[in-house]
Amino acid sequence: HLSVRLATVADYVPTGSRLADIGTDHAYLPVNLAKRGKIVGGVAGEVVKGPFENAQHEIKKEGLDDRITARLANGLRAIEASDHIDTVVIAGMGGTLIAQILTQDFDRLTGVQRLVLQPNVGEKNVRQFLMTHGFQLIAEKIVTEDGHDYEILVADRSATPQQLNEEELRFGPYLLAEHNAIFIAKWQRELARTQQVLAQVQSAKAVPATKVAALETEIKEIEEVLQ
Ligand code: SAM
Numbered sequence: 361h362l363s364v365r366l367a368t369v370a371d372y373v374p375t376g377s378r379l380a381d382i383g384t385d386h387a388y389l390p391v392n393l394a395k396r397g398k399i400v401g402g403v404a405g406e407v408v409k410g411p412f413e414n415a416q417h418e419i420k421k422e423g424l425d426d427r428i429t430a431r432l433a434n435g436l437r438a439i440e441a442s443d444h445i446d447t448v449v450i451a452g453m454g455g456t457l458i459a460q461i462l463t464q465d466f467d468r469l470t471g472v473q474r475l476v477l478q479p480n481v482g483e484k485n486v487r488q489f490l491m492t493h494g495f496q497l498i499a500e501k502i503v504t505e506d507g508h509d510y511e512i513l514v515a516d517r518s519a520t521p522q523q524l525n526e527e528e529l530r531f532g533p534y535l536l537a538e539h540n541a542i543f544i545a546k547w548q549r550e551l552a553r554t555q556q557v558l559a560q561v562q563s564a565k566a567v568p569a570t571k572v573a574a575l576e577t578e579i580k581e582i583e584e585v586l587q
Pocket of ligand 1: 366382383384385386405406407411433434435436450451452453459578
């Protein structure tokens, strides 16, 4: 049984695909998808030994050794050409790290058509990566779980990826258009947090004007979206 967050990620893994789940931890996602027959097989990649052993254990326990291979490797180095991976999931990390992992060994994405990415923070970095590396955002979701919000970004390889403007990069084109209650609550919280930071900065001595201006711009951008 997957969490709401991972279940939403799973929804965007195409039926019949060969999946690489990078930073898999317990391998819950690939194991669930393989048990349901949604993926044909794939790789569960982990860079840390403990989580890698968790993944190995889970895969073995569920009798999926023949379909899912756990690999101890940094990022996309878990993927080998002979795996014929067509879908990559990276979930539960910061957006900066996700973008770094994807950029570092970009050549390993040859043959990959779909990326399902779930940054915990720093979503903008992920959208920036997609836009500049030949991937087109095709869907975005925002879900709440245990008092946290999570964005799920889905992208397909494209010869003509769309150009996102500053607002779209930050808020997400689909999330902006949908403007649902979770999205609004998230940005209301971000607005309050940024206003608090501005107040603190302004009460300090010798504040750089650029810092204040940047915070003011940020506040204005969020206010515009919430209008
Ligand atoms: N993907 C699972 C999920 O969404 O529930 C687990 C998320 S867990 C918070 C993040 C995992 O990513 C950790 O197990 C960590 O060891 C792994 N990780 C971090 N950097 C990594 C990298 N460069 N390559 C592979 N795994 C990495």
